[in-house]
Each structure stands twice: as C-alpha cells, then as structure tokens.
Amino acid sequence: xxxxxxxxxxxxxxxxxxxxxxxxxxxxxxxxxxxxxxxxxxxxxxxxxxxxxxxxxxxxxxxxxxxxxxxxxxxxxxxxxxxxxxxxxxxxxxxxxxxxxxxxxxxxxxxxxxxxxxxxx
Amino acid sequence: xxxxxxxxxxxxxxxxxxxxxxxxxxxxxxxxxxxxxxxxxxxxxxxxxxxxxxxxxxxxxxxxxxxxxxxxxxxxxxxxxxxxxxxxxxxxxxxxxxxxxxxxxxxxxxxxxxxxxxxxxxxxxxxxxxxxxxxxxxxxxxxxxxxxxxxxxxxxxxxxxxxxxxxxxxxxxxxxxxxxxxxxxxxxxxxxxxxxxxxxxxxxxxxxxxxxxxxxxxxxxxxxxxxxxxx
Numbered sequence: 420x421x422x423x424x425x426x427x428x429x430x431x432x433x434x435x436x437x438x439x440x441x442x443x444x445x446x447x448x449x450x451x452x453x454x455x456x457x458x459x460x461x462x463x464x465x466x467x468x469x470x471x472x473x474x475x476x477x478x479x480x481x482x483x484x485x486x487x488x489x490x491x492x493x494x495x496x497x498x499x500x501x502x503x504x505x506x507x508x509x510x511x512x513x514x515x516x517x518x519x520x521x522x523x524x525x526x527x528x529x530x531x532x533x534x535x536x537x538x539x540x
Numbered sequence: 541x542x543x544x545x546x547x548x549x550x551x552x553x554x555x556x557x558x559x560x561x562x563x564x565x566x567x568x569x570x571x572x573x574x575x576x577x578x579x580x581x582x583x584x585x586x587x588x589x590x591x592x593x594x595x596x597x598x599x600x601x602x603x604x605x606x607x608x609x610x611x612x613x614x615x616x617x618x619x620x621x622x623x624x625x626x627x628x629x630x631x632x633x634x635x636x637x638x639x640x641x642x643x644x645x646x647x648x649x650x651x652x653x654x655x656x657x658x659x660x661x662x663x664x665x666x667x668x669x670x671x672x673x674x675x676x677x678x679x680x681x682x683x684x685x686x687x688x689x690x691x692x693x694x695x696x697x698x699x700x701x702x703x704x705x706x707x708x709x710x711x712x713x714x715x716x717x718x719x720x721x722x723x724x725x726x727x728x729x730x731x732x733x734x735x736x737x738x739x740x741x742x743x744x745x746x747x748x749x750x751x752x753x754x755x756x757x758x759x760x761x762x763x764x765x766x767x768x769x770x771x
Binding site for chain 2: 430431433503504507509
C-alpha cells in the first residue's frame, strides 16, 4: 500500500529535523517531505498528492498562511496546519477562514498525532 | 586554557535562533493581545560579530531617537554558560502611542516601557534558557529614555576588556586586523523587528550574547541539539 505523504515547511533546519525524528519514530506509514521555504514547498507539492502539511508561519519570503492558500489552490483536500509560537487572533481568524488548523510551537509527536487524527476524523 | 571551538556550526546557531523565535512569538502574541491588533515580526537575524563594531553600529542606527529597555542576564545554573544583554528599542513616536493606548496618563512612559520590556525580553530569555536547559538570572529592566547610543557605548566600554594576552599591544594596526579576535571581543547578535499592522507602533529586539564563555555555551547547545534530534 502506498504511503501517505506529509510536507514540513520550516526555514529552521532544526525544526525540520525534529519533525523528521517524530515521523521516523511514530509514523512509519508516512513519507515526509521537507522544504525550507514557500518556494521549495510549492515545487515539491507540484503534481504530488499530499495528505498533510505542517507549515511554519514566520519564514523568509512568503509567510505560512499565504503558502497555505497557494497549496490549497493546488490541492484543495490537503490538511494544513500552521505551526507557530505566535498565535494571534487575527491570524487565527484568517486561518479559520481558509480552513487550516494551528499547532502551537514547540511541536511534538503528540501534536502531530492529533493533527493526523483530525485528518481521518 | 585555550579552546579549539571558535564558532558554532549551522544547526547550533539554528537552535539559538529557533529559541529566540519561540520567545519572540510568545512575546508578540502577548503584545498583540494588549494592543488589540496584529503584531508582525521579521525572521530573526543571527550573526557573530566583533563586539565593539556591533554595538557601535546599533548605537548609530538608533542615536537619540529611540528609547531603550535593557535587561542584562547571566546563567546561574551552570557557572555562567552564557551572559549578555537583551535590548528593546522603541522609537519615541511609538512609545508615545503605546503609553496613550495602554494607560492614558495614569502610568509613566518609562513604566510602560519597563513592563513591555519585561514581557518581550523575558519571554526571549526564558525561551533560550529552556531550550538549553539552564536557569538564568535577569536583572530588572532598565529604561533609558532618549539615550540609546549613550547606553550602548557605555556597555561596550564597560565590558570591552580586551587583555594584552593576545599580544596585540605594540603591533601595527594592519597586524591587528589580521589577528583573529579573541572570544571576549565577539558577540552573538540576534535581532528581530516588529510592527503593528497599523504601522503606528514598531520596535526592535536585540540580544547580545557574550562569547567569552562560548565553549560552555556550545556544549549546552550541542547537548540540546542531540536531545531534540536524537533524543
């Protein structure tokens, strides 16, 4: 059976390494792709069906919410979660309006698991 | 005692940047709640620089047009793993608006800035300390109205105790420039700018980490990287 695919987008290589560790240890039925910024994320998502995207908000160039909008244009069924320590009301409202969730930094295996459960629920 | 560690590698610097980012994020969210509007934050910049030029450059940028909140800090758990100064720079115009929005005339501008500094700077420092599993002691925030460049230059002078052990004394200026700077003459500078969506209020947060204890700090950071990534 083909593995499900997730994309982590974060300019911090440390953050990406931590997420990779969580996936390696806890989500063996998933393939994890990495991107360091929005541009790379959009390239990787091109023509490749994804089930989950974890997107940092504060990145050089395009921010995470703008990236989420563009990803949803390409893949409307994609479950996207904004990963940020900086959760503000206006940002929350905008995220809700486009149908994306939040994961509060620091990210953990448990938080990713919750996001995946919402995917199948 | 000499050290072979002259600098941190990319992933170690990344950890410090991420810790700073986390702290800033929490501080910004709290500020946003206070002000009732979105606070936008830049991606943190992080670089290792010669101390005196770094501080001089900062002083020149702000001159007398900004107020400064300074919070000195030192690690108390691990015999000074790191120490340094955290700064919040607020342009005078932004400070006036902040005072008006947050208290009217009941509380002085200096007190508002002290509270803001405590909120934002302490959040950054706590995040750093948590990330490398240490405890730090930070002084009460000092507010300096209209004296940003003076304060920075005072700090640079007080801490800039470059000793003669490097053998610099007596050398020509050209020879001095070729010598690698001793660790105590360098800082790790982390900075971020923020502004409200209305652009009425803006400011900058900057941390200067004293690198004279770099080997100790590097050990703590490497331990943290190992713990987080390889757990």
